[in-house]
Amino acid sequence: MASFRTFSKNAPYLRQQFLALLGNTSASVKFICIIVFCTYFLSFSETAVRVLSVTPGYLMPPVFWVWTAFTFCFLEIHFWEVCVDIITVGLCGKLIEPLWGAMEMMTFFAIANIGVGILSAVFYLFLYMCTFNTDLLFTVHIHGLAGYIAAVSVAVKQIMPDHLLLKTPIGKLTNRNIPLSVLTMSLILWVVGLLEGTYPTMFTSGLLTSWTYLRFYQRHSNGTRGDMADSFTFSSFFPNVLQPPIAVVSNTIYGSLVKVGICTKPVRKYNVGAPTAITISLPGIDPHDMERRRQIALKDLSERLSKAERQQQQGWPQTERPKSSTGGTSKEMKTGLKSVTIAIPGEEPMPAPKSQLSNVVSVPGVSVSPSVSTSDTPVSLPTIPA
Missing domain, CATH: 1.20.5 (Single alpha-helices involved in coiled-coils or other helix-helix interfaces)
Known part of the structure; x- marks a missing residue:
């Protein structure tokens, strides 16, 4: 009862944050969030869970429930997973959709989730072949957007790999560390019993599917395919110590696929x-x-x-023009020239400015002042008797 009162008290704030998250996003993002929220209430029905989820034994012939490969991603049985899914899809609409476009984002969503459903079913089929436990085929239900969360982490790593997220005592946490860190955390929570076994399976399948698509098959506006950058290799998901042996294995597999013809050399x-x-x-x-x-x-x-x-709005003072050590302006320093005024005996010289009186040189019969002359009239020098 106390938790319900707390939720009702914070409901306006949560609604405001939810609307801010989904603001200025495409209709497809809003549609996915609404479907995930609505199908959560179907999770209370065991029949709905069995019909909408991917069951490895039912995905294969003779039952062949193909539609479950398209519907399993919209079904969550825990409300906290619904919240995580909505936040992930909303952030994807904020970060990735402006760069890729709405159509490419929906293509990525469909490919990642269909690949997760098929790969996860194949994994449980392989476990059945090793253990002959029929529960792995008919009691395991694959559902949710855990695979798409992994796909989004791979896409963010591709776009902003060195973006700093957190500083820890053991090092810096960047976007390139997120996929493996979340996978490790999901495995730990599964061992403890806080997560189902399907979650790390779907997350791993999402990593493999999204990386394969972004690495080799995604079309770009310049006509190229994939992203063959050195910072997006398969070994880059692992720590620096493990990258060399993993690079040898992954490059060997890739070379074999190129020779067979499954993959093409870029x-x-x-x-x-x-x-x-x-x-x-x-x-x-x-x-x-x-x-x-x-x-x-x-x-x-x-x-x-x-x-x-911001500095201009705060009214920062403008810097003064630099002056030379002799008191001249930067223009005089640049040209290296200085005009001299010579006073003629018998005529009263122009008074020099106060700032230059200290620089006046007194010579018998001749007065020299380092002031700037603005007149172009020639001056006749007097004859000084010997």
């Missing part, structure tokens, strides 16, 4: 440019770091411009 293209329209294509790696670096540079530029604008 081609690096160079545009020579004007005056000739020649494009040179070389086999190798085509880095996709240019767009990532452009986004980082634009973010840095925006921060600097906003900082300069």
